[in-house]
Each structure stands twice: as structure tokens, then as C-alpha cells.
Amino acid sequence: MSCLLFGNASAIKQEIDQANFYVKSNNEYKKISFQHILRFENFMTDFDLPRHAILNSQESINTHSKSSDMVLYDGSLPFLNHQGIISGRMEIIFLDRTDPQFSSACGELMTRYIDREEDLNIFNKIPASVELVAFKE
């Protein structure tokens, strides 16, 4: 399954570099970062097999969007800027309440929700204080 994520490249890099964790291998714990798993081509220093790449042109986004099963929007601005232009079979949108464009993004999302085909009950329990909508268009 291929996935296209719209977000802030600096924030992604920061997260990939800074979120370290340990894995157990041959009875030894090794410290690794997300880069070891995600293998972003753009952040590789040595030759390796990339799994992910940051796209920075509309052309490359259009090419990849054709084969994407899922589109993820990380934040209000990426959602407002790209939704409607790219459509995936499945879209997941994360909106942070502290985003400056949070209110506009919620408005946009609710406009789409009003025109939904059906509600989806895919979560048994919503985490406390988190708001969520799931629907089919």
C-alpha cells in the first residue's frame, strides 16, 4: 500500500531525527530513530534502499497521487492547501487545535461531512478530549 503525506518537511525531519527508541536484537538493545524504519531518501547520507521520499514539486505529487491508496494530511494548512486537488481512496486528516488555520480547516471538513454518503463507525471508543469524524463520501 502506498501513502502520500502532506505536512511540514522540517517538522517531519525533526520528528524523524529526534524521536529515538530502542529495539532488541540478539539480546542487545539498539538505539534507533524513525529514519531507520522509514528510510527517507532525502535524509540519507549513505547508500541505502529508500522507502520514502519528500516530494517538492507539484508534478511529482501528481505522479505519485495516481498510485496512492491513502492520503494523509498532517495539519490544517496542508489540508486546506491540497484537499480537493489530490484524492486518495482513503484520506486521514489530523488537525491540531493550536494551528492558526484550525477553524477554517474544521469548517472545510464539516462542509464535506454534510455531503457525506454515510457515517463510518470505525472507532469503538474515542480517546478523551479528542474530536473525531469518520465518513464515506
Added chain:
Amino acid sequence: MKTPSLDTVTKLFNQNTDLYFVKFHNAGLASLNREISLLFRLIGDQKELSVWPDITMILKKIRFELATLPVPAERLITTQLITRLNNSLSICRDSFPDNLEQLSRIIQILSELRGEKNDFLNWTKSQCAKNNTKKPCLCLLQSRYVRPVEQSIKKENYLHGVNIEVTSAQGLKKFNFFNQIYFCGSISLFSENHFRNYEFVWRAPRASRLYFLSFDWIRDNFEPKPALDVKPNRVPVNIIELRCSETEIDKKDECYDNNNDGSLNADELDFAPIELILSGSSGTTSGEYDSICDSRLLMLEDGSFIYKEIESSSRIVEFAPQPEIKKIGNNKLETEMPLIVRTEGSGDSIAAVADMLFGKKSEIIRRKQDEWKIAFRKRLFTYATVQDVASILTDLGAPTANEINVRNWQRNDTIKPKNEEDFKAIMIFSGLANQVNEYWNNAREIDLMHKQAGKKISRLLLDKINDSSREDLEKYGRIDVEIQGLAGKVSVIRIESILPQICRVPSRKLNKVLNVEGGF
């Protein structure tokens, strides 16, 4: 900044935050508000005349500050402020005798209020002591007040040793969590309006108890809904109302109720100097042959404003992954971007540093540049359309003359066309054909010096940007950099909001930080 543990965040969200409305009854402040509102009604259509714009601004500002800042009234109602109002009073004596009595009454109330302590401080102090709060926070509406409030509390020891963090609404975007947060001002001010959206302070709460401190003469219209208004979503807070008339706060008069005519809607209380600036700009006459530019008004986080021409560009700081100075088109500016501006001294930071590098000859060089710009505009304004001028310039040999380029070339903040043939055509068109080389070399010199100035500012700013200055930006809303030899400062200030409407302002008003003077 230390990221809170997952346990802290989970606990906070599981518990669900309690949101308290704390309404104080303060007879003096209520009376001041009543008299100010009455004066504004009496002035009516005269509000744009004579001393009234100044008086209106002073009174709106002081009412706003008294209702939203945790400092004793004497810090806000200064003797200078009373003197200024008294001076206006003497002007009113001749020109507006009908409103004299009302203004005198307001000055009298303000003088009496100077002896009052601050309700917010008293209550916060007692609450912190009662609950033995470990990590309290006092949250102000605007970051420009954080430093003076912090200094004032520390210097005068108003909170008797309570170690309290002072921050602004923007400061609560950080992953910084507290036991209790005391918000100074009505919750309506910490909501969404035309200029800003601070709803995140309660939609993404940073403490398990949020107290919104306000007065009973301020009306709130708070009916929160989930951001995604679909069941089972709910607002992330439990709402609890507290009224403080039975506490140590003044009990002389009866409390206002929300339908009382003397009460004030929080929107009216909100001191939005941007409106004053906008209304002022509409009546501004431009200088001779000064170009009028389509621009947007940016509200900066420290409470100041700046006009940015849509077609031009600005410099911003990008912090991640490494601090970097970037040039960006003004049409791409967004809220929260750290903008580089000149905050003290007049004019654009690049031009100012370039002038400093030029030394004594800067005046001659700038005058020479102005000469051809003015001559060009003088000629340009005699034609019906810019397109007509573009066609003539093309006939005169300009290879890239079109409507957009001609508009750019006539502006004061652009230096010269890239192509020398375009410049020659402009000179012929402007009647300066004999001085092409002289003006071209002069413009090239400015261009080079601006590039050097840009590099110098970038270097100085990058030297200054470290962890401590980044914290300054987050907490106080700005980083100031003094450049040796340059009068004034260059600052990095985050953009709080960008007004959607396009303002048409003279070019001399662009890129200048506008402040609302006086006060705390």
C-alpha cells in the same frame, strides 16, 4: 523546552479540564466604563474631529488595560495620562463645551481609581495560597504586556513570593503544562474574532483548571461547541461559573446582570488599534507623486502593525531544521511566521543598513535615485493607463515593458529594472536621456549595497538567534537586535494575523512598524 510525559498529557485529557468564569464586581471600574460609554455616545459623529480621535484611543486603551492586566491601577493610570487628558479638556473648553462635564467626570474617576489594588492579583494570590498550587500561570492576552507585567510583579512582590509564570495566549501553544492557569480578561477576548483566534487556550487546555478573570460589567457570549460538531464529540472542558462579589472584592454596589444597559459587550471592550489605524489610513493624502500600493495590513504579535505591499517581498526567519533567513513574497506570508522588521528608527531595515554602509554619501545617492523615480511617475501619471506607458516604453526599446513591470519600476522600494535597455527607455520617457549612465550607475550602487546590507543583517540576526532568544520570541513575541552604527533596532516579530482586505496606501507607509503609543 522539556516535553511533558505521556502520562501528564493522558491524565490531563482523561480528567477533562474545568473552566471557571470568575466575575469580579468593582464599582469604580464599572462606573468608569459607564461614563466612557456615555461620552462615546455623546461625541457621536464628532469622533473624527479635533482631539476626539486621541481621547477615544486613550480611553479605549486604558479601559481595556484596566480590565485585562494584573497590575495595580496606578501603573496604568499614570500622571502623564491624566495630564494628557487634562490638556485635551482645555481644548474641549472652547470647541466642545457640551462634552466638557462628561470628560471631567471621567478624569475624576480615573484619578480616584489610581489608589485601587488589582482584583486579579488579589484573587490569584489567595487562590494559589489556598490550593497550595505548585505550578500556576498567569496568562495575558497579548505578548507585548508579558515583560512589563512580569517585571512589575517581581519588583513589587505583588504575589508575596508565589512563583508564577507569566505568559501570553500565544505562549500557551508550546508544550508547556501548568496546574492552574489564570487568564486575565473575559473569555470572549480569548476566542475567535476578526483579528485573531485564541480559542486554542481552552480547546487545547494546558492545565486541569482554567480560570477566566473578568468583571461583571463585561458581557460574555460564550456558547462553545465542539470544533467538529458531531455526536459524540464534546468540548474538552467542564464550565463552572464563579461570582466574586461575596469575597474580599468591593461589595458596595449591586452586581450587574447581563441585561443591564451599563454593561459592555466584550467585543466593544477589545482594544483593537488596528481599526484606528485603518480608519486613519483612509483619509491619508499621499505625497506629491507618491505611488499608491495594494497592500495588506499585518498585525504583529507584540501589538504593532505593518503594511506590506502584495507584489513585494519580505525577510523571515526559519528556525527548523537550522536557523535561516529567507526572502519570501508578501503574498506568501502567513500567520506565525517570524518577520524581520525595523522597530526603532524609520523605514525598511535593508535600506537603513545600506545607508549606514554608504556613510555620508547615502543622502546624495538616495536623492539621485528619487529624482528619476519622481520624474518617471510624473510622466507616467499623465497617461490614462499603465498599459499605454508600457507600449511607449516598448517602442523606446524596452524589451520587458509590460503592465506589471512598469508598476514595479515606478515603486520606491524597487531599485532598478534588471535589463539596462529597460532603464534607458525609462530615462528617455522621463526626459532624462542625457543622464542614463549617471542614474544607472547610481542605482547599481544601491542594488549592491542592499545585497551587502541583507547579508549583514542575516549574519547579525543568525549570531543572535540561539536558544535563549528563541525563548524570548516565544514568550515576549519578539527578538531585538541592535546593529552597531545603526540608529534603532532590527527585530524578529511573529505575524499574529493578516487582514484579508486589500488596503491602498502610499508607498512611504509601507514596511514601517506602526505602534499605538503611550500606556503601560
